[in-house]
Amino acid sequence: MAVEAQIPYQEAMELHDPHSWITKYWFSQDHKVIAIQYGITAIGVGLVALVLSAMMRLQLGFPDQFDFIDPEAYYQFITMHGMIMVIYLLTALLLGGFGNLLVPLMCGARDMVFPYVNMISYHVYFLSVIILLASYFVPGGPTGAGWTLYPPQAILTGTPGVDWGILLMLGSLAVFIVAFTMGGLNYVTTILQARTRGMTLMRMPLSVWGIFMATVLGLLAFPALFVSAIMMILDKTIGTSFFMPAVVSIGDSLDYSGGSPLLFQHLFWFFGHPEVYIVALPAFGIVSDLISTHARKNIFGYRMMVWAIVAIGVLSFIVWAHHMYVSGMHPWFGFFFATTTLIIAVPTAIKVYNWTLTLWRANIHLTVPMLFAIAFVITFVMGGITGLFLGNVIVDVPLSDTYFVVAHFHMVMGVSPILVIFGAIYHWYPKMTGKMLNDTLGHIHFWVTFLGTYIIYYPMHYLGFVGVPRRYFANGEMAIIDESVIMLNQTITIAALIVGVFQIVFIWNLIYSYFKGRDAGPNPWKATSLEWQTPETPPRHGNWAEKLPTVHRWAYDYSVPGMKDDFIPQTEPRTAEETAAGRTE
């Protein structure tokens, strides 16, 4: 199909408009509805994980005070908290939610290329969530193997949920991967093959670039998790020995022999490291757009930003073993993986510079989305530099498996992307509902969340310097800790509870503003990218009018000298002056 023929084809795309309540809100093929379905499910299950983290913090801050928290329950909390947050909240929300919402709108497409597959994708994801939560209702409860699920421990006595919990977890992950693959194929194909006239790759907003690269990573990284899940299920159920050497478990010699626990770790982290960027890259992209829009200035070094996303994506496949410096793998791997890991710091640092340089000589509107974006940069820098500690192989030796690691990854892939998600919701909510979110509630939510999480995680690094090991149900008497550590743990717990409770403000804001919010109009932030130029707000099924929009410029024409407004939408044709001035973009 030639390109000239393709645009009319896209414009005439078959859409399967809803005919009933069910096809409108439940089995909808509209990417925006699917995005909201993903969003609500992910936030719902994320709240479960938030409650779990509060229980963990209660135990850590005030050990032996709560009857309902025993070691079994505690390890179940950490496992479910970690897995839900990484996979079922962050991955699902950033790609299933924002990927679905933004890709067709920002590329100027009617919808995803295969809306039906897209719809199935959500329902399979929903099934995976059900399977995951079902593990709370089976004998033994959910698995308590830690989100890394390392064998042999994950399938041996001494770990909670060793009968049913681990199988449901692995099954749920496999189902999730199927869901992700169906969605992901859609995002990538849409971005590659179904953009509108004039939307060249180098005119795409960075959000789309981030989502694109993250999806590619997902499609290539999830297979490793899928395969290891299958093998562990076989080890557990029919007694194969892929990951299981000969072991004596609680005094019993088991029938396993000859397997390799390290194989699992390699497979897991071959998935697990790109997974970090599956979460981070969409956040990078989205935050670039937030900063540029609200600073009324083009994103600094757009081309560098794109290449940095691509470089980070590619490099993320050859750094996985930095999670395994003290795993007992061949020590020479340390040289290679430390080097690749620190190389990846360069494009990442460039992104940080470009965000800050975008603020330089800008006209900064400190709206709520902008506050979240700024907070992201600070948090991400903190999380990023502590990553250099852990990536620098020998520095990792004393710090690995301590609270330094916990603090690091919560800063870099917990709080940072969550701040972006909040910012993005404040930013795009008006487009999705036609209403603005309440500003006062937004400010309260922002300050408590940002300062609160900083108070939780910044001092936590110092627990790691002391050497306090992570994943301890209770420290008890420990030679290296004294009263001050106990006090610090209590402070962190209190801060965590406050931050947790204040998320109610956010949820309330979402509900309240939907009914009582100020009308937003089509383009409240005066943004340039395509989604703000839709004929209707919220956009209807099919997004655009009869004809798809035509793009004439990149997404960052803010404060162009000599123009009346401080923004020029992407759909605005170039003026004679611009052409005369030789500006090609």
Place this chain on the structure above:
Amino acid sequence: MTTAIVLLIVVLGSVVFNYLSPWWFTEIASNWGNIDFAVFVTFWICGIAFILVGLFMVWAIWKYRRREGQQAAYEPENKRLEWILTIVTTIGVVGMLAPGLIVWEEYVHVPENAREVEITGQQWSWSYRLPGEDGRLGTVDARLITVDNPFGMDPDDPYGQDDVLVERGALHLLKDQPVKVLLRSKDVLHDFYVPEFRAKMDAVPGMVTYMWFTPTKTGTYEVLCAELCGIGHHTMRGTVVVDEADEYGAWVASRPTWSDYAARPVGDAVAGQAGYVVCAACHGQQGEGLFALNAPKLTGQSAWYMRAQIDAYKRGLRGTHPEDEYGQQMAPMAATLFDAAAVENVIAYIQSLPDEPAPATIAGDVERGADLYRGCAVCHRADGSGSSGTFAPRLAGMSDWYLARQIVLFQQHIRGHDRTDTLARQMTFMSKQLHGQDAINDVVAYINELGRHGRFASNSRVAPDGLAAVTHADAPGAE
């Protein structure tokens, strides 16, 4: 404006916090000062980057905040600036990486003169093995592990005969002597971690991993497990003592070798009867225990456990705490069993006595007890038979008042007060799961149920060692 100020406070506050914080690395006790140096270099390069980026942002947010009539600059890119930043970053990265890799190079190359010591992790304790005179460790195999061969030593390997075995208790190391630590695991992943040594490495079942260090400061250090290994992960502690040459030599000489294990005298029940007379005064003629004299029931208890406890009394791990009055009574009694043969004979005699379930004296909510017991069941097994594999004694059918009292003693660290008593220390952690006397009574009441209805209900004498005789699954009390 406010935003800029708050962000400034966050950035400066982080710096101030760093200087005021009492939390930093423990004082180093090994040769790995270079690791600390690498951390130091990384810390400062990263710290400066954080401060510069943070301050620049604060300044930009303040300087370019929204103002009437202000227009942002239009500057899509600035190649020169981007290149400069890239190069500066690369220099910073190389500045961290180069020293890091040089120290890692040291870390992975064990010096020629290092002595080997093997450390084995299991759920949830550490054991140690040192090569004997020949300087070479014998071969081991997970499949050879039994109650009498806890290390899985190959009995035919001549190199193994003089290996020094430390099943429980502390590992001693010689000051200024590099050690190559060989790590093994019997079951799941563990990680041998002494914060003061900085070095750390996983123990992986099915393979031998290694690391090396030189202890440089005498003293006693706590061993932690740094790789999640199940619900007892936090209780998996150990002790390392760094000695001068004399003390070290004395310690090595005092530890049994594999040939000592193999040559352990076989208990003679007839000879043991005479020795038991002393015990009978309190524990009863039939070993049934006597509440009035605070003596628990002995019959049916596993041999390895009684051996370990007599040893603990003799070495002052038990019966030395000032608040442990009954333990203090036992200590001199244990001393009357002056050699290994005497101990083995008495144990053999006790094992020949009929095993009747001890009478229940404590009542409680059995259902709640069953729920609480799930945490105990991992080591002590679902039927309360105990397991030498986890160093857990039999509970079911034993004196319930004694169990209840011991749980309290563990909770108060009266039992388990000595850091080198790793077994008892583990129970000090686990016992804290039982909040209040009610919980203790409930769980003990449930254990009584196990004694009444489980596999110990009959009079028949069952060797309560899950390992050798009966497997976990076909015990009647097990699910």
Place this chain on the structure above:
Amino acid sequence: MAEATGLRNLQLVNDWADDVAVFRGVPWGKAMMWIFLLSDTFIFTCFLTSYMTVRMTTAEPWPNPSEVFALEAFGVPVPLLLIAIMTFILITSSGTMAMAVNMGYRRKRVPAALLMLVTAVFGAMFVGMQMFEWTKLIVDEGVRPWGNPMGAAQFGSAFFMITGFHGLHVSAGVVYLIIVAVRVWRGRYEEKGYDIIEITGLYWHFVDLVWVFIFAFFYLW
């Protein structure tokens, strides 16, 4: 922006970075199938890498494939006889698939559908022979996923898992071929065009290619 780069003279870069589509003239379905196959490649790579790893970590001897997979023909054990036939059949099916694609290009729908059905039949034969092989291994030689009399347990584990996963791919391919063939036969794609045959073909060739790797790693190593 691509124009501004030093790469402007590279036609490829210009094409890729241009608007609407990176791969000009490639239908959505075909692009999506390529990306899916790339993802699937990673699955099989992970399986085969894992197989090689456990084959190296296990301490026990690996069973000799030429003995295990030998088949008696006229009273003489011929190593790898069955596998050779299976491989031949699968490669032949790729040939018929290619002919079907060719017919599709020429819009000859009946021959295209027939050739696809022939391909499906070859695929079904392959699965059938695989079932025969599995039965032989399980019943006659006592190979189980958790152990076997000849040596390392991982032999059976990896063999059943990987050939099983591949067999599922072939079976799914057979179903897919039949569905598409029937639709082609009925003229459903007269208007839209016959890209679908090529897309199906991509999948089929991929499954065939994967088999070559499995064959090499399991039977020849």
